[in-house]
Amino acid sequence: MTNIGNETLSKATFAGGCFWCMEPPFAELEGVESIYPGYTGGAVENPVYEAVITGKTGHVEAVQIEFDEQKVSYNTLLDIYWTQIDPTDPDGQFADRGEHYRTIIFYHSEQQKMMAEQSKKTLQDSGIFKKPIVTLIKEASEFYPAEDYHQQYYKKNPLRYKLYKYGSGRDQFIEKVWNSKEKK
Numbered sequence: 001m002t003n004i005g006n007e008t009l010s011k012a013t014f015a016g017g018c019f020w021c022m023e024p025p026f027a028e029l030e031g032v033e034s035i036y037p038g039y040t041g042g043a044v045e046n047p048v049y050e051a052v053i054t055g056k057t058g059h060v061e062a063v064q065i066e067f068d069e070q071k072v073s074y075n076t077l078l079d080i081y082w083t084q085i086d087p088t089d090p091d092g093q094f095a096d097r098g099e100h101y102r103t104i105i106f107y108h109s110e111q112q113k114m115m116a117e118q119s120k121k122t123l124q125d126s127g128i129f130k131k132p133i134v135t136l137i138k139e140a141s142e143f144y145p146a147e148d149y150h151q152q153y154y155k156k157n158p159l160r161y162k163l164y165k166y167g168s169g170r171d172q173f174i175e176k177v178w179n180s181k182e183k184k
Helices: 074-082 110-126 158-168 170-183
Strands: 002-004 007-016 032-040 060-067 103-107 136-139 143-145
Touching: 007 032, 007 074, 060 074, 060 103, 060 143, 074 110, 103 110, 110 136, 158 170
Parallel strands: 103 136
Antiparallel strands: 002 007, 007 060, 007 103, 032 060, 032 143
């Protein structure tokens, strides 16, 4: 938890492939105070994008979210997370391939670990996916914010971001798996 003024903020860290695509779904959510794309899970200190994308640092692209639990629950963040990824793909996400794009929930407390495990089990039991859910659940480690040009990329470069997200296949997957379920 982080103390900011009179608020006590909690952290959530999610890897779901390209961190550009993981930032917007949480950005406008009441109670989310900040979101930082970055790198975590590896042993290399102060990694840079060019090194992480080689797959040799052990890091994954992730987002770290600071949130006020009085306004938004960790379970709500988990629910949003699951609807942004293909949790059955062990080799990356959509057009982004490699271990540095795999899906991982990094927990910051034992309570978060239990909640993440329960949400994963609930998703597996739901039958939405025929293949097993392979998203890992790991203890959070040092998080390194990405370079400035990656922060809020979707706002700084909206056309490039939209083309990338659509071209990656993420939009089509979300529409097919999640949005079609909501319309029924």
